[in-house]
Amino acid sequence: MQLDFKARELTVKLVYYGPALSGKTTNLQAIHRLLSPEGRGRLMTLETRDDRTLFFDLLPLSFATDSGLTVRIKLFTVPGQVIHNSTRKLVLQGADGVAFIADSQVQEVRANQASFKDLRRNLKENGLDPSKLPLVIQYNKRDLPNIRSEEDIMRMASKGKEPTYLATATHGTGVAETFLGLVELTWDHLEREHHLKERFGLDHTEVTKDLQSRFEAAGEGGGA
Amino acid sequence: MSDPNTADLHHGEIANLEDLIDRESLREVCRSFFDLFGLSIRVFSARGALLANVHEERSVCRYVNSLPDGKRACASTVGEAQVVVPTEGTVVHPCFTGAVYHVVPIVYDDRQLGRIVLGPFVPSELEDVPEPLLKVDPAVEHERAAAALRDMPRVREETAERIADHLRGVLDLILFSGHRAHLTSAMHLATVRENYRELAEKNARLQEAYDKLKELDRLKSNFLATVSHELRTPLTSIIGYSEMLQAGIAGDMSEEQNSFVETIRTKGELLLSLITSLLDLNKLERGQLSVEHEQVDPRAVLAEVKETYLPEAEKKKLVFEVECDDQVPFIQADPVRLRQILINLAGNAIKFTPDGGTVKLVAISTEMTLNEDDEDDDGFGAALMMAPEPAVEFQVHDTGMGIAEAEITKIFDAFYQVDGSSTREFGGAGLGLAIARNLVDAHHGAMRVESELEKGTTFFVTIPETPPEPE
Ligand SMILES: Nc1nc2c(ncn2[C@@H]2O[C@H](COP(=O)(O)OP(=O)(O)O)[C@@H](O)[C@H]2O)c(=O)[nH]1
Numbered sequence A: 001m002q003l004d005f006k007a008r009e010l011t012v013k014l015v016y017y018g019p020a021l022s023g024k025t026t027n028l029q030a031i032h033r034l035l036s037p038e039g040r041g042r043l044m045t046l047e048t049r050d051d052r053t054l055f056f057d058l059l060p061l062s063f064a065t066d067s068g069l070t071v072r073i074k075l076f077t078v079p080g081q082v083i084h085n086s087t088r089k090l091v092l093q094g095a096d097g098v099a100f101i102a103d104s105q106v107q108e109v110r111a112n113q114a115s116f117k118d119l120r121r122n123l124k125e126n127g128l129d130p131s132k133l134p135l136v137i138q139y140n141k142r143d144l145p146n147i148r149s150e151e152d153i154m155r156m157a158s159k160g161k162e163p164t165y166l167a168t169a170t171h172g173t174g175v176a177e178t179f180l181g182l183v184e185l186t187w188d189h190l191e192r193e194h195h196l197k198e199r200f201g202l203d204h205t206e207v208t209k210d211l212q213s214r215f216e217a218a219g220e221g222g223g224a
Numbered sequence B: 001m002s003d004p005n006t007a008d009l010h011h012g013e014i015a016n017l018e019d020l021i022d023r024e025s026l027r028e029v030c031r032s033f034f035d036l037f038g039l040s041i042r043v044f045s046a047r048g049a050l051l052a053n054v055h056e057e058r059s060v061c062r063y064v065n066s067l068p069d070g071k072r073a074c075a076s077t078v079g080e081a082q083v084v085v086p087t088e089g090t091v092v093h094p095c096f097t098g099a100v101y102h103v104v105p106i107v108y109d110d111r112q113l114g115r116i117v118l119g120p121f122v123p124s125e126l127e128d129v130p131e132p133l134l135k136v137d138p139a140v141e142h143e144r145a146a147a148a149l150r151d152m153p154r155v156r157e158e159t160a161e162r163i164a165d166h167l168r169g170v171l172d173l174i175l176f177s178g179h180r181a182h183l184t185s186a187m188h189l190a191t192v193r194e195n196y197r198e199l200a201e202k203n204a205r206l207q208e209a210y211d212k213l214k215e216l217d218r219l220k221s222n223f224l225a226t227v228s229h230e231l232r233t234p235l236t237s238i239i240g241y242s243e244m245l246q247a248g249i250a251g252d253m254s255e256e257q258n259s260f261v262e263t264i265r266t267k268g269e270l271l272l273s274l275i276t277s278l279l280d281l282n283k284l285e286r287g288q289l290s291v292e293h294e295q296v297d298p299r300a301v302l303a304e305v306k307e308t309y310l311p312e313a314e315k316k317k318l319v320f321e322v323e324c325d326d327q328v329p330f331i332q333a334d335p336v337r338l339r340q341i342l343i344n345l346a347g348n349a350i351k352f353t354p355d356g357g358t359v360k361l362v363a364i365s366t367e368m369t370l371n372e373d374d375e376d377d378d379g380f381g382a383a384l385m386m387a388p389e390p391a392v393e394f395q396v397h398d399t400g401m402g403i404a405e406a407e408i409t410k411i412f413d414a415f416y417q418v419d420g421s422s423t424r425e426f427g428g429a430g431l432g433l434a435i436a437r438n439l440v441d442a443h444h445g446a447m448r449v450e451s452e453l454e455k456g457t458t459f460f461v462t463i464p465e466t467p468p469e470p471e
């Protein structure tokens, strides 16, 4: 989190992490499409010819709050391929929250797990405590055959503490839920750490509600 | 993170128009606007730097500037127009000539990075020569002023706004590309630097580990050589001399003497094999065991184990069965080590099952979770990490004396055997189990035991169909 007192601006960084081709960029594209346009920046994608994210994607969002603070949210994705580890680590620097986008297909178990371990390692190397970082998990590509069942996922999720969502990012379902879930978790955390309410009168539920209404305003929000 | 490059990357922010824009391209864009609409354009950064300046001296300006007081007034108006900061949208800055400037903010990613100054031009509503122009200098002539004004570009207010919007849109695209290029190169540099740092660090660590390993390896070889020499040499003599005695080289022996010597010889051989196992175990526990991975058919492994023990099972009149249905898949494992696991477990089962009992080896297809005891992160990411994967479970059933509940956790410890008495009764230290457990671990498998006193024991060994990739 970065606070600019002079400009009365709060900048928060959220990172979409996960294995290559799990749908991180597609999530950002869907958020961009589903959000009403005011305060929504251009989606910047730095990709190579083969359509894979080379460095990262960046979607800036910003909105005014009743407290007078302008809240700026920077949504990043990381490149999933193994060789881009340094980039992932750099993008992860200063992250306030992470959405882990997993591929639901049964044969992707290992790739999901390897990427998750990689996330844990990179967080530690950036001096972030994985157990304290706001983290949500999304099982994407629910429309495909041969996926892990919802029952299985929820049973596994009940053993951990991360909120877990199901999504089909290409249809835009579950995307808003995942994003709002992450924003809510992140804001709870920021409130506990920085007492934004007491110091700036910024109510941490306001941000989530505001974003939610902007998904609804755009008409297609909601999702699964 | 004091590095300015990485600081930028942190939030992907851009602070200065100067960093984003290629001045030459900006000038070209402004020039083409000028050619199209005939309006002078100046672009300033938020810090006040003039980044592009495409203009032409206008007739009215030329006329005013030809008069001393007019020149002074003109300079001050232009100076004012250039420092207007349009915080709340476009500002219309008037000139005493009746012409106006439009000062348009350049906003990118919510930040005001600079401004565009359009003009001067004459609003199309203007009809007469305005008073201030006539009074700016005593020498102003009405006719000449009116003629000069007629030569000025005339633009309607809305048209001026549309032109400004259009220019702003084009600038926004240029800024976006500039931003993108800026982030890309910053990220590229940072990545290269980080890669280099990581590699250098890793190299240093590898070198250190390599040096240490070389030293360890030397010590270990010495140790093993010493142990095998010191222990095996006298043992070989014991066994050798026993054999010579039995062969009658030192004269005939009575039946009883012969049987004593036979005991000395067989126990000596047992001791020799124990020393060998100990050395194996030593290797295993130091994690020096390397496991090969190839396609292994569980049916074949079970068959081999059965063949190994068939004579012993027949001697004890055991029911000795193997069961493995067609569903059971091949697994990626080390065939030699896998066989050893089952040989050790089956060996114990046969040893501890009384004559006429049953020993049964089974393989079934199942699932297992590979990351269960991964670090101590306490359910961190369970929704991902607990995903089950295909595996094969081997079961070794016996109808032996069983293991008391309290003893179950201890049985995998090296040297431990259920109770002191059984050691004497059945012979052999409990090394087999400890070795089996280490081999199962080396396969990323799992091992557990179920037992009921007086009824029998079952060992379960689960091996993943494919081993996890090394990290
Ligand atoms: N069937 C299906 N395909 C998806 C879904 N989400 C993403 N994809 C596809 O998966 C591929 C990789 O997606 P992308 O967002 O680029 O992955 P990234 O590497 O994580 O950024 C693309 O071809 C997407 O169209 C989904 O929900 N269902």
Ligand SMILES: [Mg+2]
Residues within 6 Å of the ligand: A024, A025, A026, A052, A053, A077, A078, A079
């Ligand atoms: Mg991508």
